[in-house]
Amino acid sequence: MYNSIYTITLPCILSAGEVLMIRKRLALLILPAIVFLIVLVIKEWEVIESYEGQAVIRHVTTSEKLIALTFDDGPDPLYTARILAVLDKYNARTTFFVLGLNVRQYPHLVRQEIAAGHEIGLHGYRHVLLTGQPLYATLRDLKRSEELIVKATGYRPVYFRPPFGFYNAALLRAVMARGYRVVLWTADMDPRDYTDPGAREIAWRVINGAGNGDIVLLHDHGGNRTQTVLALEEILRVLTARGYKFVTLTELLESGQGGKIPT
Ligand SMILES: [Zn+2]
Numbered sequence: 001m002y003n004s005i006y007t008i009t010l011p012c013i014l015s016a017g018e019v020l021m022i023r024k025r026l027a028l029l030i031l032p033a034i035v036f037l038i039v040l041v042i043k044e045w046e047v048i049e050s051y052e053g054q055a056v057i058r059h060v061t062t063s064e065k066l067i068a069l070t071f072d073d074g075p076d077p078l079y080t081a082r083i084l085a086v087l088d089k090y091n092a093r094t095t096f097f098v099l100g101l102n103v104r105q106y107p108h109l110v111r112q113e114i115a116a117g118h119e120i121g122l123h124g125y126r127h128v129l130l131t132g133q134p135l136y137a138t139l140r141d142l143k144r145s146e147e148l149i150v151k152a153t154g155y156r157p158v159y160f161r162p163p164f165g166f167y168n169a170a171l172l173r174a175v176m177a178r179g180y181r182v183v184l185w186t187a188d189m190d191p192r193d194y195t196d197p198g199a200r201e202i203a204w205r206v207i208n209g210a211g212n213g214d215i216v217l218l219h220d221h222g223g224n225r226t227q228t229v230l231a232l233e234e235i236l237r238v239l240t241a242r243g244y245k246f247v248t249l250t251e252l253l254e255s256g257q258g259g260k261i262p263t
Contacts, residue, residue, distance in 0.1 A: 060256035075109035076221035092246035100125035100145025107152035121159035185217035199230035
């Protein structure tokens with residue numbers, strides 16, 4: 001009943017010309033609104049490669065035979081100690097990108113990593129997609145992860161790697177403004193150990209493409225990481241024999257561009 005009155009009276013109020021004019025005006029308003037929304041979405045997904053002269057680090061140009069292995073998602077009560085033992089055997093240093101939640105559970109393992117001469121980077125509190133949560137939540141998580149690492153080791157991390165390697169401009173700016181250097185990995189140096197392709201396959205993927213200044217992505221947490229431990233032994237054995245030295249990110253960056261850390 002209400003609907004029928006509405007539809008009958010409306011044409012009586014406005015002439016056909018007026019309706020057309022209103023439609024045109026609405027179109028003029030809607031168009032900029034749509035453009036504005038598109039710009040907002042693009043800004044949200046905008047990926048920039050640098051902020052205030054600092055680039056996202058994926059590789060370091062160096063003439064020295066140096067490689068930075070990195071281990072994400074730990075520390076882990078089963079696999080971190082095994083990885084530390086293999087690294088020690090080959091006198092290799094590495095960088096662990098830890099999760100705050102795991103640091104809270106296993107602070108002694110982070111202490112062991114630092115005590116053995118390795119470096120700690122931050123990977124977030126939980127393994128979540130940071131571009132899918134508000135920035136304030138990410139910064140809150142970073143702060144509490146930093147506090148846990150400082151409490152466990154007395155060391156404040158300076159490197160950050162977002163989970164899955166996903167970031168946007170807003171995240172990059174916020175993290176870099178907090179003093180972090182954002183580090184991902186060299187393009188062909190993700191052997192996808194987390195898909196368990198076999199220890200020999202993981203090792204082959206790294207050994208086959210490895211070169212000076214490469215940053216390799218491996219994992220010491222997330223399922224059964226036995227394949228990673230076995231692959232690590234093979235990677236270190238073969239590449240050490242080829243003259244490569246395995247160093248922390250800081251050592252790798254210092255070797256780059258004539259000894260200066262690139263900015
Ligand atoms: Zn991860």
